[in-house]
Amino acid sequence: MTLTPPPLSLYVHMPWCVRKCPYCDFNSHGVRGTPAYGEYVDALLADLDADLRDMGEALHGRTVGTVFFGGGTPSLFSPELVGRFLDGAKSRLPFAAEAEVTLETNPGTVEHGRFDGYLAAGINRISFGVQSFDNAKLHRLGRIHSAGEAVKAVRSAQDAGLDNINIDLMYALPDQDLAGALDDVDQAVTLAPTHISHYQLTLEPNTAFAANPPPLPDDDAAWTIQEACEVRLADAGFGQYEVSAYARPGRRCAHNLNYWRFGDYLGIGAGAHGKISDVGGVRRRWKTRLPAAYLAAAGQPARVGGDSYVDADDLPFEYMLNALRLIDGVPMADFTERTGLAPDAIAGGLMRARGRGWLVDDPTVLRTTALGQRFLNDVIEAFMS
Incomplete structure (x- = not known):
């Protein structure tokens, strides 16, 4: 990818x-x-x-x-x-x-x-x-x-x-x-x-x-x-x-x-989380939480608490967790650009959310309705793998 x-x-x-x-x-x-x-x-x-x-x-x-x-x-x-x-x-x-x-x-x-x-x-x-x-x-x-x-x-x-x-x-x-x-x-x-x-x-x-x-x-x-x-x-x-x-x-x-548009960010410091897009997909890395341990491992591999790629099945949920917080939403094309997944990956979630009146019925944009904003957690859960 x-x-x-x-x-x-x-x-x-x-x-x-x-x-x-x-x-x-x-x-x-x-x-x-x-x-x-x-x-x-x-x-x-x-x-x-x-x-x-x-x-x-x-x-x-x-x-x-x-x-x-x-x-x-x-x-x-x-x-x-x-x-x-x-x-x-x-x-x-x-x-x-x-x-x-x-x-x-x-x-x-x-x-x-x-x-x-x-x-x-x-x-x-x-x-x-x-x-x-x-x-x-x-x-x-x-x-x-x-x-x-x-x-x-x-x-x-x-x-x-x-x-x-x-x-x-x-x-x-x-x-x-x-x-x-x-x-x-x-x-x-x-x-x-x-x-x-x-x-x-x-x-x-x-x-x-x-x-x-x-x-x-x-x-x-x-x-x-x-x-x-x-x-x-x-x-x-x-x-x-x-x-x-x-x-x-x-x-x-x-x-x-x-963050909300699923951009990239380097996370440095004790417990900091980062997200970087590369040839392997969406990579998340986080640092060890305790300040003493972080200081003791300054610049060394032990400073990293975890480092992994987001599974393709989980990417729709992670993307929506951020993008659907925006009142104006995001262009539908951004989903593919930021995740590398085809629109088919969210077809089921879109059908469920639009059927409940949570998302606007517009194929060019991902945007919640006023009802969707009130029940945002439920909207996002519609895209869980």
Whole structure:
């Protein structure tokens, strides 16, 4: 199977945070002592070198269009260390002239460096994990910042010259009502970000909340909140382009769009996942999760936690898991271009989904209906092998 190389992104995982939140199932580890931040940046560059050696032919001549520092709390790393990594990455791979470079940031004052420093280092997009502007809700979520600190942090980033800012908000929080969820949206809009991510709190396995569930709104109440918040965001000029993403015109997140369109991405850092299209098909590689093990294996084969090609029978599900999140959908031709499979591979799933009114009846596009968006998990399951 030979695939046309899609756009390429770079994901960089920074695994430490001040304290793990009770709802979080990401590969994050609470700070104990002083983590080896500088040594970790060295390990990231060694990891990138090794991936480039291993996948050289599949990456030859390709340009990085977006970079995303995720975590954990990437802003625990100083601007100088972030800049050292970016300089090293650019010396190894060509970057697009207007590459989008995002840093996830928590609003707590102990969790980020100076924003003008991040801007000088090459960051041009900041994503703030605010989650709520209600101090009682923040406490319940285990967040260590206050609503006031969140407001101050966003304004500080804007004052430093960062004009592409996302605010993460969660809804259907413990004991949250519709008025509280709408107030969170209103306060976020007042800060004039360019992008708002608005997603439902869910109980993920192996988290503190899963072990001791808090009282959450039921499904009907959560749906009412979601619909009302969608209207409020639209009225404020934020267009919904993905299940949980809303943006000002021209400010959609290019990095996440590449994920949802089944593009390629290198994943470096402890627990990072990557996807690369090559002559063997769609290749997924992930790194060992524990920071200590990752550091000990810097640039060595032991840093890789797994490396395999996606089975052709599983590709339709993996593709739909991403593409159907987009409100406008994707051209039908993209399915074959990104997976190497003929349209016949999804004929059964299309028949089931269209028969239930979940997908628009248009042979040129893969796009959910309003009903399909509400039952998106069921739509995607229609394409399981």
